[in-house]
Amino acid sequence: GAVVSQHPSWVICKSGTSVKIECRSLDFQATTMFWYRQFPKQSLMLMATSNEGSKATYEQGVEKDKFLINHASLTLSTLTVTSAHPEDSSFYICSPSVGGYGYTFGSGTRLTVV
Amino acid sequence: DQQVKQNSPSLSVQEGRISILNCDYTNSMFDYFLWYKKYPAEGPTFLISISSIKDKNEDGRFTVFLNKSAKHLSLHIVPSQPGDSAVYFCAASGVGSNYKLTFGKGTLLTVNP
Numbered sequence: 001g002a003v004v005s006q007h008p009s010w011v012i013c014k015s016g017t018s019v020k021i022e023c024r025s026l027d028f029q030a031t032t033m034f035w036y037r038q039f040p041k042q043s044l045m046l047m048a049t050s051n052e053g054s055k056a057t058y059e060q061g062v063e064k065d066k067f068l069i070n071h072a073s074l075t076l077s078t079l080t081v082t083s084a085h086p087e088d089s090s091f092y093i094c095s096p097s098v099g100g101y102g103y104t105f106g107s108g109t110r111l112t113v114v
Numbered sequence: 115d116q117q118v119k120q121n122s123p124s125l126s127v128q129e130g131r132i133s134i135l136n137c138d139y140t141n142s143m144f145d146y147f148l149w150y151k152k153y154p155a156e157g158p159t160f161l162i163s164i165s166s167i168k169d170k171n172e173d174g175r176f177t178v179f180l181n182k183s184a185k186h187l188s189l190h191i192v193p194s195q196p197g198d199s200a201v202y203f204c205a206a207s208g209v210g211s212n213y214k215l216t217f218g219k220g221t222l223l224t225v226n227p
Contacts, residue, residue: 004157006157009155010155034214034215036215036217041123041219042219043116043118043203043216043217043218043219043220044158044203044205044215044217045217046214046215046216049214091155093157093158095215103148103160103163103205103207103215104160105150105157105158105159105160106157107156107157108155108156108157110155
């Protein structure tokens, strides 16, 4: 159980463009979605938390207008990096859970902005 | 302000020996701790967890020890295998953090054949 599908696994985009990352919980309904990112040699850092049908809550220092999160259904959440810059290059990981419990992760998306 | 600290960025052990990975935390509101293993360009894989009501949890070759008074936990892997070579993250959460995970920076474990 607790199968998570995240894609794309990697993406290269030009500076100024937008990139959408999808995260699906395949065999359970995720009421809560956590989005993390990891810079090289750094901790996994929580970016935002979203509950199905509600607006996401962003951590301090994370621009909500830049990182758009949509959690429209219990099995799908998306993270859109808008107007991407090279400093947004990172590894983005989703973590769907039921009511905040359970700590399963997607396989991650490596974003490179050139 | 790093609430979860893994002070050893790397650890190298021989196959068959014990690997001990350490983690310290500062937030006394944390009540649930987890260890994850992560390969490059992949998401973390859950290994083992422990609740603050326990001081030890064992699962096969993996054992996690929790010392609440010292705010310290450790992961023991015995016997270590070359396939265990990966980055290990310690993570903590609690009711006060709405179950969000706070991660350490990770320790790169290398198990030499």
